[in-house]
Amino acid sequence: MHARVKRAAAPADAAAPADAAPVALATLCAIFLKVGCTSFGGFMVMIGVTEDAVAQRRKLMTPQQVLDGLTLASVLPGPMAINLVAYVGYHLRGAAGAAVCVGAAVAPSFLCMLAFSAAYFRWGHVAALGQVFMGVVPAVAAIILAAAWRMWGACVGDWREGALAVAALALALLLPGLHTTFLMLAAAALAGWRCFGGAATERRRTAPAPRAGAPVPRRAALLLAALPLLGLAPGVLLKLLAAFAGMSLLMFGGGYVFIPMLQHTVVDGYGWVTRRELVDALAMGQLTPGPVAISAAFIGYKVAGVAGAAVASVGMFAPAAALTVACARLLERVRHSAAVRAALRGVRAAVLGMVAAAAVVVGKAAAPHWLSLALFALTFGLLLRYRVEAVWVVPAAGAIGLLVF
Known part of the structure; x- marks a missing residue:
């Protein structure tokens, strides 16, 4: 009883962890390399692993701040998980932190996709990784649910926030889609403003401003000038960059929403890959430890080798991440308004329900086998009870699947 009262009395918009020395860029790189290596199963897994790494284990941010970043990432175009990573990096070390975190998080899946692409175009269709x-x-479903469980304990302070989270969970399952997401977030912001706006007795706190990082170097012109010396065609690479940057800024609602746009552009429009190759690229994207949008690297690899894979990946992830950083600056300026804080309380609860819904959706894709339920329960227990990191759980689950399924 006392614990419940204590949690309910805690401010819903908790302050950031004590302002310590700025996090070193090398430390951020190491953290998000590990995040990138363990985020098998799609963007929601990367979100869960990111929350565990920065809020639960290292206390660099509060769960409320992570949910604020997830809210921003969910309403902006581009891969949602990478947008969240950009937000976290910017919050901790400014623009340089965002660049380092995004690069480190994408690198493992990019290297995996390069290896898959090289094997595919040498030996043909890859089917051995399905098991x-x-x-x-x-295990992925358990990781997502464990993240939702932890954030519930940290962010839900009374029955009104709990009701918003449950309502969002139900709507996300019953009426999935981009329009539902936007309407849900808008309704949650209005409900939060109405329900929590009058509670202005909370002591006003000023969260530390994002730690300024060094500006990202402007070397694009030098790199472009060096391309002919490397035997690469700048025209082809610029076309890849423009195509994927355009899709990135039009990709609302997650990686799977942009698949029809991707087919229209790279299959029907440019003819860079066949439909079968696109399907295989998407399948291999699901087997890398990162967002399915890393399939862009496969297409770029076929068009222009390693340089094409790199340029296509930059086009897919960088524009939306830069937009997230720009919007994060605006959020930092207005978030201390009493009305904005109240609205954010409602939105956080709705986002929490959406995270729980993602665990249900992923769980439905599991094989109808007793081992699937056993792996889910074991992973969930290891993450919450013994705080085992996903870096150990996910490869072990994959090895078990290879042996049994």
């Missing part, structure tokens, strides 16, 4: 994926799916 690994079947073992990973229940």
Whole structure:
């Protein structure tokens, strides 16, 4: 009883952890390399692993701040998980932190996709990794649910926030889609403003401003001038960059929403890959430890080798991440308004329900086998009870799937 009262009395918009020395860029790189290596199963897994790494284990941010970043990432175009990573990096070390975190988080899946692409175009269709994926799916569902469980304990202070989270969970499952997401977030912001706007007795706190990082170097012109010396065609690379940057800024609602746009552009428009190759690229994207949008690297690799894969990946992730950083600056300026804080309380609860819904959706994709339920329960227990890191759980689940399924 006392614990419940204590949690309910805690401010919903908790202050940031004590302002310590700025986090070193090398430390951020190491953290998000690990995040990038363990985020098998899609963007929601990377979100869960990111929250565990920066809020639970290292206390660099509060769960409320992570949810604020997730809210911003969910309403902006581009891969949602990478947008969240950009927000976290910017909050901790400014623009340089955002660049380092995004690069480190994308690097493992990019290297995996390069290896898959090289093998694919040398030996043909890759089908041997399907069994690994079947073992990973229940573990992925457990990782997402564990993140939602932890954030519930940290962010839900009374029955009104709990009701908003449950309502968002139900709507996300019953009426999935981009329009539902936007309407849900808008309704939650209005409900939060109405329900929590009058509670202005909270002591006003000024969260530390994002730690300024060094400006990102402007070397694009030098790199472009060096391309002919490397035997690369700048025209082809610029076309890849423009195509994927355009899709990135039009990609609302997650990686799977942009698949029809991707087919229209790279198959029907430019003819860079066949439909079968696109399907295989998307399948291999699900087997890398990162967002399915890393399939862009496969397409770029076929068009212009390693340089094409790199340019396509930059086009897919960098524009939306830069937009997230720009919007994060605006959010930092207005978030201390009493009305904005109240609205954010409602939006956080709705986002929390959406995270829980993602765990249900992923769980439905698991193989109908007793081992799937066992892997889910074991992973969930290891994450919450023993705080085992996903870096150990996900590969073990994949190995079990390879042996059993």
